[in-house]
Amino acid sequence: MTDFLASHDLPARWQGRHVFTLLFTQFDEPAFLNALQCWRADSSRCGRLHCIAVAPLSVLDSRPGNAELARVWPMRVAGLHRLEFDDARAVLTLAIGDCADMLSKVWTRSKSMHRRATTRSASRKRSRALPPTARPCTRRSRQHSRAR
Numbered sequence: 001m002t003d004f005l006a007s008h009d010l011p012a013r014w015q016g017r018h019v020f021t022l023l024f025t026q027f028d029e030p031a032f033l034n035a036l037q038c039w040r041a042d043s044s045r046c047g048r049l050h051c052i053a054v055a056p057l058s059v060l061d062s063r064p065g066n067a068e069l070a071r072v073w074p075m076r077v078a079g080l081h082r083l084e085f086d087d088a089r090a091v092l093t094l095a096i097g098d099c100a101d102m103l104s105k106v107w108t109r110s111k112s113m114h115r116r117a118t119t120r121s122a123s124r125k126r127s128r129a130l131p132p133t134a135r136p137c138t139r140r141s142r143q144h145s146r147a148r
Contacts, residue, residue, distance in 0.1 A: 004031045011038055014046040025103065027055035027094065029064050036090055049090040054102045059094075 005011070014020035022035060032051055039049045060076040074081035074094065083092040095102035 004028075004034055005038055010035065011042040011045065014039070014049065015042070015044040017046040019048045019050060020046040021050040021052065023106070024051065024053035025099070027053035027059055029066065029069070032092060033066055033069070036085065039090060040086070047089065050093070051091070052093045052095065052106060054095045054099050054106075056099070057096055060096060 008022070024031065032053065035051060036049070039045050057076065057078050060074065063070045063073055068085070069083070072083040072085075074083070074096075078097040079095075081094040081096060083094065085091070095106060
């Protein structure tokens with residue numbers, strides 16, 4: 001199991017669920033492919049795996065190294081691109097454009113979020129761009145939600 005999978009407690013967290021959604025604040029091809037491979041190998045996997053990844057337009061300038069991903073790779077256009085695998089039971093939605101703009105437009109009930117940023121300030125900027133319900137849960141926010 002990779003560090004990425006272990007850090008999100010996968011595959012255990014998707015087992016027994018109908019749908020599991022994973023949000024990447026920056027597209028990470030190896031992490032996505034590891035999740036997809038692990039999902040396929042898990043006999044107790046969820047019925048559907050949905051990965052959402054934000055990326056700048058430049059990510060579409062070159063084809064990915066993985067042949068399966070390259071077959072469904074979209075043309076160089078900003079916006080949302082739905083890439084389907086395994087008869088649409090596994091989906092990668094690429095949100096192509098400015099990170100803050102794309103994250104603020106994503107409406108999802110993700111069960112896991114993979115934040116990857118090159119600097120601490122970039123990580124904070126991406127977190128602020130998320131709708132409040134998608135931001136990482138902190139101890140204070142958990143206590144606040146219990147008080148309601």
